[in-house]
Structure formats: C-alpha cells, structure tokens
Amino acid sequence: MDTSDAHIRQLRARLARLESSPARPSRSNGLARYTKKSFSQSQRALKRRVESRGFGLLPTLDSLPYYLFGLSILCFLGLPFYLLFEQGLPEPKQLFEPPSADMPSKSKATRPRAGYHFEPGVLEPEGRALGRADAPIHVVEFTDFFCPHCQEAHDIVRDTILKKYVPTGRLRFESNPVAFLDDDSLRAAAAALCAQEQHKYWEIRDLLFQVDLSSKPDRAKSIFNAALLRRLANLAGLELKAFSTCFYSQRYVGEVHRISSLSRELGVIGTPHFLINNEHVEGVVDETEFVKRLGRIYDHGRDGGK
Numbered sequence: 001m002d003t004s005d006a007h008i009r010q011l012r013a014r015l016a017r018l019e020s021s022p023a024r025p026s027r028s029n030g031l032a033r034y035t036k037k038s039f040s041q042s043q044r045a046l047k048r049r050v051e052s053r054g055f056g057l058l059p060t061l062d063s064l065p066y067y068l069f070g071l072s073i074l075c076f077l078g079l080p081f082y083l084l085f086e087q088g089l090p091e092p093k094q095l096f097e098p099p100s101a102d103m104p105s106k107s108k109a110t111r112p113r114a115g116y117h118f119e120p121g122v123l124e125p126e127g128r129a130l131g132r133a134d135a136p137i138h139v140v141e142f143t144d145f146f147c148p149h150c151q152e153a154h155d156i157v158r159d160t161i162l163k164k165y166v167p168t169g170r171l172r173f174e175s176n177p178v179a180f181l182d183d184d185s186l187r188a189a190a191a192a193l194c195a196q197e198q199h200k201y202w203e204i205r206d207l208l209f210q211v212d213l214s215s216k217p218d219r220a221k222s223i224f225n226a227a228l229l230r231r232l233a234n235l236a237g238l239e240l241k242a243f244s245t246c247f248y249s250q251r252y253v254g255e256v257h258r259i260s261s262l263s264r265e266l267g268v269i270g271t272p273h274f275l276i277n278n279e280h281v282e283g284v285v286d287e288t289e290f291v292k293r294l295g296r297i298y299d300h301g302r303d304g305g306k
Contacts, residue, residue: 211223229247
C-alpha cells in the first residue's frame with residue numbers, strides 16, 4: 001500500500017513538472033510563427049509609411065487637398081461622358097453599301113498611267129460614260145454631289161437608266177459633276193475626277209451619293225473631309241496613294257470649273273439636270289416619267305422623226 005502511494009506521488013510530480021515547463025516548438029510551428037511575425041511587421045511598416053505621407057484610407061487634414069484635387073479631375077473627365085451618354089449610346093458611324101459591281105466604267109486599266117490613259121488636269125467624258133457610242137438615246141447628266149435632289153435622282157437613274165436601259169444597247173449615259181453650291185461641291189467633284197483617273201468614277205459616284213449631307217463633323221470645314229474621302233476611296237477600290245496625290249494637288253479643280261461653266265452655257269441653272277437627246281429635263285424625274293420620255297424619244301428616232 002505504501003509502495004503504490006509512493007508510485008502515484010512520483011507520477012503526479014512528473015506530470016506537474018511537464019505541465020509547468022514550456023513545450024518545445026516544432027519546426028513547422030516555429031516557421032509559421034516567424035512568417036506571421038514578419039507579415040505583421042511588414043504590415044505595420046507599410047501603414048506607418050502610408051500614414052506618414054498623408055494618404056490613408058480616410059482623408060486627414062494633410063491629405064484633404066489631394067482628395068479634393070482628385071475628385072475635381074474625375075468630375076472634369078466624367079461630366080462630358082455623362083452628358084454624351086445620358087440619352088443613350090450615340091448612333092454608329094454611317095454605313096455605305098458597296099458600289100454595284102455591274103456598272104463599271106467602259107475604260108479599263110489596272111494601273112492607269114498619266115499621258116497614256118489620261119491627261120492630268122483634263123479628262124474626257126469617256127470615263128464617265130456608260131453604253132454604246134452609237135446608241136439611239138444619249139442622256140447627259142449634270143449633277144452636284146452636295147445637292148440633296150441629286151441624291152434623290154441618283155436612285156432613279158441607277159435603277160431605271162443604268163440597270164434597265166444601258167445594257168440593252170439603246171441608251172448611252174454620260175455623267176458630269178458640277179460645283180454650283182460651295183466648297184463641298186467642289187471637293188466632291190474633284191474627288192470624283194481623281195477616281196476617274198483610275199477608271200472608278202462610277203464606283204465613287206455611287207458612294208458620294210450615299211453620304212448623309214447633314215452629317216458634318218464638329219469643327220470640320222467640310223462634310224467631304226479628308227477622312228471621309230479616304231474611306232470612300234478605299235471602298236471604291238482605289239489606289240489610295242495615287243488618289244491622295246491627285247486630290248491634294250488640286251489638279252482637277254480647274255476641270256470642275258470648266259464643266260460647271262460649260263453647263264451654264266448650255267442653259268443648266270440647277271441640278272439635277274438632264275439632256276435627253278438635247279431635250280432639257282430639270283429636277284427629279286420619277287421612273288414612270290423617265291420611261292415615258294425615253295420611249296417617246298426612241299420611237300421618234302426609229303420612225304425617222306415622223
């Protein structure tokens with residue numbers, strides 16, 4: 001009995017010593033405590049640096065001017081966007097239908113050369129004409145690309161004359177751009193003649209008549225600005241470098257003025273204006289009237305003028 005009591009007392013003493021002495025940390029526990037201690041020290045150091053510079057999460061008296069300056073910059077940059085988009089997103093850029101592939105110029109050249117395919121500054125109307133030269137009906141058009149009525153007439157001319165009559169061999173159609181209105185008229189007409197150098201007059205003509213004449217960009221001097229003309233030239237399949245050189249040289253400004261003066265001498269006072277076998281027709285003519293006039297002229301010529 002005494003021996004058992006003594007053994008129990010020894011065990012209790014050993015247990016008391018183990019509980020009173022600190023436990024030896026394992027290697028993994030020591031690494032975790034070291035990492036945690038280092039992270040806490042880095043956090044405290046970063047907080048002291050940030051707060052010493054006055055850029056805490058909450059503005060202090062020292063950092064308040066910086067907060068106010070940043071807020072004013074955000075308002076200055078954000079207000080225009082708010083005013084622009086408060087009514088919804090802006091309309092997408094104007095889209096253009098590709099030029100009709102079934103109305104190419106009569107003359108063809110992959111790389112037109114000055115002095116061979118054309119004379120710089122003067123262009124014969126051959127490159128602006130479609131149809132047989134011996135056709136019984138000749139229609140000569142005087143048009144202004146800055147004229148809304150000419151845009152309206154273009155759809156009728158394209159769908160009635162160019163697509164229905166020219167392929168039959170009964171009609172030859174010649175287009176002449178004039179500048180009766182202002183600088184926009186002159187720029188567009190000159191661009192069309194530059195396209196004629198590359199035998200793409202009809203392609204650029206179709207695109208110019210698609211331009212929204214009320215879409216003048218802010219601060220731009222012309223609707224037919226350089227960016228728009230370059231875009232149309234690209235859609236028309238023009239060689240852009242040659243087109244730009246031609247346009248900026250203004251080599252066809254004099255030719256546009258010459259065509260405009262000639263049209264005045266012929267009695268053209270407004271656009272669109274058509275000469276149908278020397279018969280003057282001014283303004284937009286609907287398809288029915290056009291067909292009636294063309295049929296009457298054709299029948300008159302076939303009957304020998306009787």
